[in-house]
Amino acid sequence: MHRLVYETERTAVAERLLKLFFVERQHYGADYGNGLTTVKQPITRQVILKHLQGHLELAAHAIESQRSLSLWSCWDLDRGGALTLYHKLTRKFPKSSLVLEETGGSGYHVWLMYKVPTPSEIAYGISRLYAAGVTDEYYPAERWIQPGGYGRMCRIPLGYRRSTGRWSRLIHPKSILNVEPCLPGRHIDLNVFREPVPWSIRQARCPYKIPDRTGTLNCLYRDGSVGLCAEGLCPRWRR
DSSP states (O other): OOTTSOGGGHHHHHHHHHHHHOSOOSOEEEESSSOOEEEOSOOOHHHHHHHHHTSSEEEEESSOTTTOEEEEEEEEEOHHHHHHHHHHHHTTSOGGGEEEEEOSSSSEEEEEEEEEEEEHHHHHHHHHHHHTTTOSOEESOSSOOOTTOOOOEEEOSSOEETTTTEEOEEEESSSGGGOOOBOGGGTSOGGGGOOOOOHHHHHHHOTTEEEOTTSOEEEOOSTTOOEEOOGGGOSSSOO
C-alpha cells in the first residue's frame, strides 16, 4: 500500500480519483509492468483500488470519446519547470484546483482540475498556452477526437511505477481528497480558445437531438416543431 494512503481512507481516495480524472469511463489505460495499454472495459472503483495497492498503474484518457470533453489539463515537466509552472498557475487559478505530483518516473506532473466536463478544445488551448516555453508534453494533446475514438492518456497520481520501483508522490495538496476543481471560465477568458468544431462533435454535444424509430436524429430546438438534425438545417450553430 502507498505509504500516504491509509487503509481507512483508501476507498474514499479511489472514489475521488474516479471523479476527478476519468471523464472517459468506458475505457482506461493500465500498465502491469510492460508499458501502457488501453483496456476496453469500464473503469471502476475496484480497479482504482488495485492502482492504489500497486498491482497495476492506471492512466486516464484526457478526452471523453463521445462528446470530446475534458476534466483536466496536465503538463509533464522536470522539477524546475514544474515548480515554475505551478507557481504561474496559482496566480491565475485557485490553488485548491491544482495538483503538483512527483510521478515516480523521471519527472513531475502539474494538473489543473475542472469542476465540470469542459469542451476539449478549451482544455487543449489552456494546456498549450501554459506549456509554451516550458514543455512539449501536455494533455489534452488533441483539440478533439471524433466520436468513438481514442485520445492520448496520462498516468494518474498515487500509482507505483514498476520500471523505477517508486511511488507517485503528491507535493500539493497532501491528500487528493483536498482537491477542489474550478470553473476555468471564472478565471480566464475562454473565448480565446473557442474555434470551429467539426459537425460530428457539435451534434454529439447537442442536448436537443433525439432519435426516432428509424434511428434518424431529429431536432427539438424549435418550440412546437420537430426538424431534422443536420448541419445545413441546424438553428443553433453557424456553418
